[in-house]
Amino acid sequence: MKLLIIDDEKSIRLSLQVGLKKLGVEIFTAASGEEGLALFEQTKPDIAIIDIKLPGIDGIEVLRRIRKDNKTCIILMITYISEVRLAVEAMKLGAHDYFTKPFNIEEIKDSIENHVHYIKMKKELCKEKDENYSEIIGVSKQIEEVREIANKVSQMPYNTFILIQGESGTGKEIIAKAIHYNGVRNNKPYVALNCAAIPQNLQESELFGYEKGAFSDAKTAKKGLIEEAHGGTLFFDEIGDMDILLQAKLLRVLQEKRFRRLGGVKEIAFDATIVAATNKNLLEEIKLGNFREDLYYRLNVIPIYTTPLRNRSEDIVVLIRSFIDYYNQELNKNIRGFTEKALAICKAYEWKGNVRELKNAIERIMIFQENEWIDVEDLPPNITADKSIADTAVSTNANLESVEMETVNRALKQNDWNITKTALELGISRLTLRRKIEKYSITK
Ligand SMILES: Nc1ncnc2c1ncn2[C@@H]1O[C@H](COP(=O)(O)OP(=O)(O)OP(=O)(O)O)[C@@H](O)[C@H]1O
Numbered sequence: 001m002k003l004l005i006i007d008d009e010k011s012i013r014l015s016l017q018v019g020l021k022k023l024g025v026e027i028f029t030a031a032s033g034e035e036g037l038a039l040f041e042q043t044k045p046d047i048a049i050i051d052i053k054l055p056g057i058d059g060i061e062v063l064r065r066i067r068k069d070n071k072t073c074i075i076l077m078i079t080y081i082s083e084v085r086l087a088v089e090a091m092k093l094g095a096h097d098y099f100t101k102p103f104n105i106e107e108i109k110d111s112i113e114n115h116v117h118y119i120k121m122k123k124e125l126c127k128e129k130d131e132n133y134s135e136i137i138g139v140s141k142q143i144e145e146v147r148e149i150a151n152k153v154s155q156m157p158y159n160t161f162i163l164i165q166g167e168s169g170t171g172k173e174i175i176a177k178a179i180h181y182n183g184v185r186n187n188k189p190y191v192a193l194n195c196a197a198i199p200q201n202l203q204e205s206e207l208f209g210y211e212k213g214a215f216s217d218a219k220t221a222k223k224g225l226i227e228e229a230h231g232g233t234l235f236f237d238e239i240g241d242m243d244i245l246l247q248a249k250l251l252r253v254l255q256e257k258r259f260r261r262l263g264g265v266k267e268i269a270f271d272a273t274i275v276a277a278t279n280k281n282l283l284e285e286i287k288l289g290n291f292r293e294d295l296y297y298r299l300n301v302i303p304i305y306t307t308p309l310r311n312r313s314e315d316i317v318v319l320i321r322s323f324i325d326y327y328n329q330e331l332n333k334n335i336r337g338f339t340e341k342a343l344a345i346c347k348a349y350e351w352k353g354n355v356r357e358l359k360n361a362i363e364r365i366m367i368f369q370e371n372e373w374i375d376v377e378d379l380p381p382n383i384t385a386d387k388s389i390a391d392t393a394v395s396t397n398a399n400l401e402s403v404e405m406e407t408v409n410r411a412l413k414q415n416d417w418n419i420t421k422t423a424l425e426l427g428i429s430r431l432t433l434r435r436k437i438e439k440y441s442i443t444k
């Protein structure tokens with residue numbers, strides 16, 4: 001990253017240069033507005049620190065010209081306390097922050113770090129939208145139902161509450177994303193808070209943000225996720241792990257549709273579609289005193305339950321198809337699919353980790369796969385080890401064979417044993433048909 005300092009006082013340039021070295025950025029300096037604008041053109045910095053009072057073209061004008069074609073550079077202004085009025089104008093023109101002389105270099109450093117973090121987060125959110133989003137795949141009745149609810153909610157401009165419950169790896173997050181990206185909010189922010197991943201003592205400030213000075217580390221103000229999500233979708237992942245005191249505060253915000261940043265006095269309006277997900281049994285958690293009953297009822301306006309994969313094995317075939325296509329592209333391979341027997345084993349397997357386990361298994365298989373067709377011996381040992389599965393698969397295979405024999409037999413009879421016609425009807429070659437006749441010892 002590059003940082004440009006525009007200040008006519010040499011001592012200030014130097015102290016900024018020394019103090020901000022720790023950020024690990026490449027630093028350029030200019031002593032006048034003119035020089036600064038030229039250097040800006042040349043170096044295209046990510047961050048600029050501009051003194052408001054400059055000889056010639058002043059800092060405000062420099063800011064105005066930079067902002068004309070560059071909306072993304074992080075710009076901080078420096079001014080004397082007597083000129084704070086100008087700093088306010090600078091903020092209106094698109095500066096991110098301002099500091100009065102004499103400044104504390106640590107504060108400037110913190111402000112830069114905060115803004116860089118925020119921009120990265122925004123970029124990641126956009127990336128997530130493009131790369132990480134995929135359709136809800138499945139043909140089972142249960143998936144059809146989920147898809148229908150997700151569609152309805154996503155098309156509705158009215159913001160509501162959706163609570164998704166189900167085992168780990170059953171697609172709760174993918175449903176939350178579908179609700180957002182498939183509908184009327186898809187150009188609005190999608191913001192996720194994973195309550196299990198963020199330490200409980202940090203959840204509140206992540207969620208509500210804070211004003212400068214709200215606590216000893218709050219050197220600059222920071223927007224919280226609630227504020228970021230305004231107008232879009234706010235996803236509370238693993239809501240069962242949210243701090244119990246925070247649950248009460250969240251409930252209040254959801255009911256009043258307004259909130260304050262930590263240390264702030266201003267009430268800020270807030271409205272978004274709220275999706276929450278958990279693999280815990282919330283009714284149990286309520287009994288144990290870990291989850292607030294009132295919050296549960298607030299969130300549970302539209303309940304969605306995801307079904308474990310083992311109870312909708314018809315989805316396994318289509319999921320496998322889609323993951324094979326995906327990893328063929330990713331790994332630049334040309335795997336055709338699973339053999340009937342391998343597929344039968346996968347359909348009978350328990351998939352305790354649900355779709356996540358299936359997807360990971362296919363990724364691992366495909367990395368090592370050399371043959372076009374994935375067969376039983378290519379499956380991970382834990383999948384084939386299960387004795388009952390092997391038995392099911394054998395009987396499934398036997399079933400398949402008897403169905404095949406029956407089909408061939410019938411087609412032959414219908415076509416008066418005309419091999420060409422029968423092969424055409426079955427969509428196989430004459431050679432394959434002859435082999436099948438031989439294999440099953442079919443006679444006229
Ligand atoms: N119906 C589906 N169609 C396509 N992909 C799916 C489907 N369900 C799950 N997946 C994929 O499986 C993986 C796990 O899904 P996801 O993260 O949504 O599960 P989860 O229910 O949120 O799990 P956890 O409770 O562990 O967070 C992801 O890679 C996701 O893309």
Ligand SMILES: [Mg+2]
Binds near residue numbers: 172173237
């Ligand atoms: Mg999840």
